[in-house]
Amino acid sequence: MVTIKDIAKLANVSHTTVSRALNDSPLIKPGTKKKILEIASQLNYTPNFNAKSLVMQKSHTIGLFFTSISNGTSPSFFADTVTGVNSIINENYNLFVRGIDDYKDFSTIHHKRFDGIILMSQREVDNAFIYHVLNQKIPIVVINREVDDQSIINILSNDREGSCQAVKYLVKKGHRDIAIIEGIKGFKSTLERREGYLQALIQQKIPIRNEYIVQGNYDMQSGYRAMEKLLSLKNPPTAVFCSNDDMAVGALNAAFAKGLNVPKDISVIGFDDIQIAQYTNPSLTTVKKPIEKISRLGAEKILEIVENTEQKGEKIFVETELIKRKTVASRK
Known part of the structure; x- marks a missing residue:
């Protein structure tokens, strides 16, 4: 192995000069750097990151942590993030x-x-993890949920x-009996999407009906079960807002199983795209919630901090977008 x-x-x-040249140090003359890089290339030199880690006190590892992988993180959400x-x-x-x-524990x-x-x-229970990481002086970028710490x-x-x-789009299409299938209790996204649903109904002067607010679990099975529950009501809704797409897929299948036509008999909207x-x-x-874009931005920011050892707090909002396809029809 070449060293x-x-x-x-x-x-x-x-x-030392070779090490500096390979690390693109400005202290090395361009001619010397070029010569060293050419020799390294000819010898097919690859850095020994374990040895480098010991010298630079670096692990060369970036951690990507979820609140939970097995509970409430749908396969598609996980895949887009990674x-x-x-x-x-x-x-x-x-x-x-x-x-x-x-x-x-986080030891x-x-x-x-x-x-x-x-x-x-x-x-919000993730805050204990966040403050442990900060106490360990590990740079951290938090994506998906708003945190109060300005740093x-x-x-x-x-x-x-x-x-x-x-939900306003459903109202515009003539719907007034609009239900929501919620995500996991305690998740910030569940709360935010519920608040948006309620806000739209209040602004449009549509009464809020408790039986139209049904709990889901962010997976297809819970969307199926929740839609079954809504369809069994004496006055079932004409439209359903699902707090994520996985539940919307389950909801669509429950409607089909009942012999209903989507969107002719019932309209469905998801979240995430x-x-x-x-x-x-x-x-x-x-x-459309651009999970992949948010995750890319998070990775770009963490590399900036790791490689420049500077962290300035900032909040970056990525816009959502309503993607109109075929599961919503006008209500006459």
């Missing part, structure tokens, strides 16, 4: 993916194991506004 000392010998320079982060984290870093709820999460952490946060980089979408627009949404039959009208 820095081998390159130093051939270039007739010290191994895809977004992975597209930015280059091959110089290992990507470590885990759920916070996998840990009894194994320290600065020697992680250069930086991206947290896909879904609940943290926080990237999120306006879920409340997105769901409000979706996962990949499958455009391929359901009929294709799903939904609110």
Whole structure:
């Protein structure tokens, strides 16, 4: 295996000079740097990150943590998050993916194991994890949920506004009996989307009916069960806003199982715009929450902090967008 000392010998320079050249140090003359890089390329030199880690006190590991992977994180949400982060984290870093709820305590999460952490946060109980990470002096970027700490980089979408627009769209189409299938209790996204739903009804002067507010679990099965419950009501709704697309897919299937036509008999709107949404039959009208974009931004920000060792708190909002497809019809 080729080492820095081998390159130093051939270039007739010290191994410190080689190390600086390979790390693109401005202290090395361009000519010397070019010569060293050419020799390194000819010898197919690859850095020994373990040795480098010991010298620089770096782990070359970026952590991507979820509130939970097994409870409330749909496969599509998980995939979009990992895809977004992975597209930015280059091959110089290992990507470590885990759920916070996998840990009894956070003693194994320290600065020697992680250069930086991206947290896909879904609940306020994640704050204990956030402050542990800050105490360990590990750079952190929190995505998806708004946090109060002004020193943290926080990237999120306006879920409340997105769901409000979706319900207003249903009202515009003539619907007044509009139900909501909610997400997991305690998740910030569940609360924000519920608030948007209620806000739209209040603004449009439509009475709020408790039987139209049904609990789901962010998975297809819970969407199916919730839609069954709504369809069994004496006065079932004419439209249903689902707090994510997975539940909307379940809801569509429950409607079909009852022999109903979507959107002729009942209209359905989802939230997230996962990949499958455009391929359901009929294709799903939904609110686009750009999870992949939010995750990419989070990865870009954590690399900036890790490589420049500077962290300035900021809040970045990524806009949601109503994607009109085929699951909503006008009500006469």
